[in-house]
Amino acid sequence: MSRVSVADHAKLSWLVLRGGLRRFAGWLSGHPVLRLSLIPLRTERLLIAPQELRTADGTRASEIYSGRFAFAGKVVVCDGRSVFEMEPPSEEWATALLGFGWLRHLRAAESAITRANARALVDEWITLQGSWHPLAWRPDVLSRRVISWLSQSTLVLQDADVRFYRRFLRSLLRQVRYLRHTAGDASRGVARLQATVALTYAALCIASQSHRIKSATERLNHEIERQILPDGGHVGRNPEAVIELLLEFLPLRHAFKSRNIAPPQPLLNAIDRMIPMLRFFRHSEGSFAHFNGMGMTPVDVLMTLLAYDDTRGTPLSNAPHSAYQRLEAAGGVVIMDTGRAPPIEMSLEAHAGCLSFEFSTPQQSLIVVNCGMPPTAREDWRRHARETAAHSTVTLNQTSSAGFVESAAFRRALGGAPMLGGPRHVSVARENRADSVVLRAAHDGYADACGIVHERTITLAADGTRLEGEDVFLSADGGEQVRTSRDHYAVRFHLHPSVKATLLTEDHGVVLVAPNNEVWTFNAPEERVGLEDSVYLSGTDGPRRTVQMVIYGHASSVPRVVWSFQQTDPAAAEAVGRRVRGEQPKLTS
Numbered sequence: 001m002s003r004v005s006v007a008d009h010a011k012l013s014w015l016v017l018r019g020g021l022r023r024f025a026g027w028l029s030g031h032p033v034l035r036l037s038l039i040p041l042r043t044e045r046l047l048i049a050p051q052e053l054r055t056a057d058g059t060r061a062s063e064i065y066s067g068r069f070a071f072a073g074k075v076v077v078c079d080g081r082s083v084f085e086m087e088p089p090s091e092e093w094a095t096a097l098l099g100f101g102w103l104r105h106l107r108a109a110e111s112a113i114t115r116a117n118a119r120a121l122v123d124e125w126i127t128l129q130g131s132w133h134p135l136a137w138r139p140d141v142l143s144r145r146v147i148s149w150l151s152q153s154t155l156v157l158q159d160a161d162v163r164f165y166r167r168f169l170r171s172l173l174r175q176v177r178y179l180r181h182t183a184g185d186a187s188r189g190v191a192r193l194q195a196t197v198a199l200t201y202a203a204l205c206i207a208s209q210s211h212r213i214k215s216a217t218e219r220l221n222h223e224i225e226r227q228i229l230p231d232g233g234h235v236g237r238n239p240e241a242v243i244e245l246l247l248e249f250l251p252l253r254h255a256f257k258s259r260n261i262a263p264p265q266p267l268l269n270a271i272d273r274m275i276p277m278l279r280f281f282r283h284s285e286g287s288f289a290h291f292n293g294m295g296m297t298p299v300d301v302l303m304t305l306l307a308y309d310d311t312r313g314t315p316l317s318n319a320p321h322s323a324y325q326r327l328e329a330a331g332g333v334v335i336m337d338t339g340r341a342p343p344i345e346m347s348l349e350a351h352a353g354c355l356s357f358e359f360s361t362p363q364q365s366l367i368v369v370n371c372g373m374p375p376t377a378r379e380d381w382r383r384h385a386r387e388t389a390a391h392s393t394v395t396l397n398q399t400s401s402a403g404f405v406e407s408a409a410f411r412r413a414l415g416g417a418p419m420l421g422g423p424r425h426v427s428v429a430r431e432n433r434a435d436s437v438v439l440r441a442a443h444d445g446y447a448d449a450c451g452i453v454h455e456r457t458i459t460l461a462a463d464g465t466r467l468e469g470e471d472v473f474l475s476a477d478g479g480e481q482v483r484t485s486r487d488h489y490a491v492r493f494h495l496h497p498s499v500k501a502t503l504l505t506e507d508h509g510v511v512l513v514a515p516n517n518e519v520w521t522f523n524a525p526e527e528r529v530g531l532e533d534s535v536y537l538s539g540t541d542g543p544r545r546t547v548q549m550v551i552y553g554h555a556s557s558v559p560r561v562v563w564s565f566q567q568t569d570p571a572a573a574e575a576v577g578r579r580v581r582g583e584q585p586k587l588t589s
Helices: 006-029 034-038 060-065 091-099 103-109 112-129 139-151 153-157 162-185 190-205 207-227 239-258 265-280 299-306 378-386 408-414 570-581
Strands: 068-071 074-077 324-329 332-337 357-360 366-369 394-396 426-432 436-443 452-461 466-475 488-495 500-503 509-513 519-523 529-536 544-554 560-567
Touching: 060 068, 060 103, 060 112, 068 091, 074 091, 091 139, 103 112, 103 139, 103 153, 112 153, 112 162, 139 153, 139 162, 139 190, 153 162, 162 190, 190 207, 190 239, 207 265, 239 265, 239 299, 265 299, 324 436, 324 452, 332 436, 332 452, 394 452, 466 488, 488 529, 488 560, 500 529, 509 529, 544 560
Parallel strands: none
Antiparallel strands: 068 074, 324 332, 332 357, 357 366, 366 488, 394 488, 426 436, 436 452, 452 466, 466 560, 488 544, 500 509, 509 519, 519 560, 529 544
16 A cells, blocks of 8 residues: 555545445345345335436447447347346446446337337346345445436336336335435445435435435435535546536436425535536537546537536636636636545545646647546556556656555455545645736645655646746755755656647657647757657547657756747648648649
């Protein structure tokens, strides 16, 4: 385990112990004898079906009907067997299957065949796993399935006979009752908040559960107040959490109104704060910034959510509680991570990327990125993606600015690897000038290991065509000069894979050509710049090769690195672009 303090070790041990006790209680609840108490004594009925905001593809219904189930980059063909009897190719595939979110694709096809297929698959699950299954009844998977069954109940129950109607609702109520007792075992963060959403949906949608609306709402309010920050970000600092939770919160608000019940004020306040954060994290070309676990941008989902934005104003420039900064000028956008690690129990997806930034141009080209996270096979990449070197910032002595739990026992017990250590103090200052906007930030994540404080200043010109930067290495003890022997730094700029990069003469700069033939020049006049391999993990088709620009040096001899991005004028850009693409120069008469 890396850099574990006594306090951190005690907290991790308590989290493991508490999780073990909850799992033991869940095992008891799942015992065949005790499960008898979960069987409802009377038939229930549904009052409303929540909205589903996730986009659906009706063409996938035929694949599912033919027994071909494609989830999380893996495909399973059933060959006449029940899909719930098949060996899952990955846990990601299994959680997607058992969450039943794919029912929306069957609903999009809108035919008697797909409705019958949906009923048959639900009936198979009730028969094979409806009593107990270690993954299917895990709180995060269970809450996803409860929401999916409620949202798609019109699909499943239309044309159904009385026997199936009762069987479906009895199973649903059994799952809700079990979730009510085990929701606390869900990982803290988005999974636990989704579990409270599922319980609130159940109280609103199932007739006999109306008496639980008050308690479910109180539980929901408590989790919202714990997890949604005053600026609309999530306490885990993953921008993707804002998208995922809005997909639940907006239909939940509508469900309250459908029951003629005023939505709770914490829910309304959270929605009002979160929607502007969609624009805060959005680049000029439409993608989301890649920080702290954010992967591929779900463009269709994002556009659906942005339709609920009534203000449509200028995005916020400062998210102090989420600890991000946004610089925008004439369409050019810089987004920087200026935050400490989240609370240890909320840090399972947090990255060691303090002072990393991304840059998109006024012409809507994404130039500088972080590596991000892939849409599938995340566990294969997670460790590398979380390291500081996977971000466009500074690494010292080839180490990360924060550590992660390395003990396999802790990781298994906690469901992931929490972040340890990292910056304790991050200072931030902004200045709006007539010709530019300036951001200066510093963090002490390397103070203990290297005796260095990293300070970064970024200046974005008012026309968005020039971005200047300066990385300064200060002594952590307050002295002006860094005097340690272990002070090797690397300043990294990961490039989007659509950008072509070519070194300039003497290796002090790089020519960057975007897909729209927009040309930028990166310069570090006092340093040598290298091009090295990198990987962009957040592509729609999975990880893609790309390159990174890297500046190496020693903080004791070169305590200040100055660099800039400058858009090249159209005439020069055309010539440089032809040179980079290997084209012959145009002849003039």
